Amino acid sequence: MKIIILFVLVCVLGIWSLFLGFTDISVTEVFSMSESQSLVMAVSRIPRLAAVIIAGASMSICGVIMQQMTHNRFVSPTTAGTMDAAALGIMLSMLIFPDGGTYQRLSVSLAVTLGASAVFMTLAERIKFKNLVFVPLLGIIFGNILDSVTTFIGLQFNVVHSMASWLQGDFSSVMQGNYELMYISVPLLAVTYFYADRFTLMGMGKSFAVNLGMNYANMFRLGLVVTSCVTSVIVLTVGMIPFVGLIVPNIISILFGDNLRKTLPLTALAGSAFLLACDILGRSVMYPYEVSVSVMVGIIGGAVFLYLILGRRLNAG
């Protein structure tokens, strides 16, 4: 039932998104579109919709997995430095392969992200922390450090400006032909659904999971690879988008609990819906100009997150 409601929500927002924009296309014209209208649909609107849906779903799922891996509600691609690592990797790839294609970019970015995530996740596992918010705090600082390395190198090679505009999370440049890489996320997300029960176990603690006969180290590695890969792909194609992986999983967990087999699809749909709503808002608020989705997410997500932590709704986590 919940899943149907969310699915309908995504569909409604999706249709809204398709018919929003400078070129006037109304819903009634779907079957009688002029040539230019159908071109706009095929080249720009539909790719954009697909990109938003995939990005929203995959960032939320990444958040869930990272939260299970660290047993910590506040960890996500933004609060563990994962996005900053991906950005650093992309910049390095621009310097190593100035004329490199997408796959070279992705491989360098993935290598850096994997390394950084491995360091951080191991650190989070090792430290015996008393406090729930300690790990994300460490992660945010870790991200700041990576970011200053990126800025430093970028300034030396004069690529800061192109980096800045590239990394600003934004769907306005998504076109047919430059976003298809994002589909890599889909099979990866399917894999996480296949292993959903094991990730649920992982969230209950290492000793508990090992006692039940789970190969913890292998699952840990799988989680690292999936989250790093998905994050790299998203940063590479649409840039950095804060908070989605943090807020959506938490709201779903508050509402529906932690059985991932049941909640993973909900989380994915809710992530898509949230990002779609932010994208639509960003496109409407100063129409015909656009406010980038990362700004909208930063404002809405920041406010929601503050409400969540100040309201102490997450204390039980």
Next chain:
Amino acid sequence: MRDNVKLVLLSVLSAACILLFLFYDSGSDLSFILPERGAKAGAMVITGIAVAYSAVIFQTISFNRILTPSVMGFDAVYLFLQTTALFIFGSGGFMMVNEVFNFGISAAALMLFTFFLYRLIFVRNGNVFFLMLVGVVMWTLFRSLTVFMQMLIDPNEFAVVQDAMFASFNNVRVDLLGVSAAVIIAVALYCIPMFRKLDVMLLGREHAVSLGIAYDNLVKRSLIVITLLVAVSTALVGQMTFLGIIVSNLAYESMKTYKHSYVIACSALYSVIAIVGGQFVIERVFYFNITVSVVINFVGGLYFMYLLTKESK
């Protein structure tokens, strides 16, 4: 080594940094290069002092050595206020033209935020890590809001005032420098009689109250001081998130006393050395094309992680 001797040595070192910065490789035509470098050095010294001063006082009143105003998002709020003012009044508005007035309004608005933090820190008495997380999230929130406002503003108009709003060491405005220096000196003088009371405060709330300190009053006054100092340093050069943490903790380590007069002087000197010396080394020795704040964020970030892990044990 006695504390006084250390302070003298640090003063000599920071004076040397400033002189090096001013005169190294200056050529013969001093009249051209000195005013520019002088303004830059002045801005750095003022910022350094403001950051160190506000960090130490903030740490005393929050009973914690890893909190600073920047970590709590003060600077981001300041920039947001500036942008909002620009949005409402426009670049030709009185607020943008009259810097003193602008400063006054911004500082007043920042006080509201301070009041919110005050409730959060002292009334709620939440734990430190929780507070820091709130601070970091507020930082992101206000940064996004600022960018959003900037997008709403006419780009031409924005370009006119951009430099004024986000001045860096490379672009110091002399008129603003005068105001800032005046505010810093006034605040510094105002604080000196407070130092002894702050020393007592280190004993904890109960002890301080029983020793005759008007505790809440002192906290409020300190917060006002901190607000002014943050507004000044952010207006002058922008954000330097981790500088306050580095210099204050260095000062605690190197001074044998807990007296604020010593600790604050010491951390201010460290701060000047870090900024002026750092800028000199980066700019003229390595010829790197960056401001020192990037390096400070890198080094400071690592140090902060170290402090956090130490603290959590």
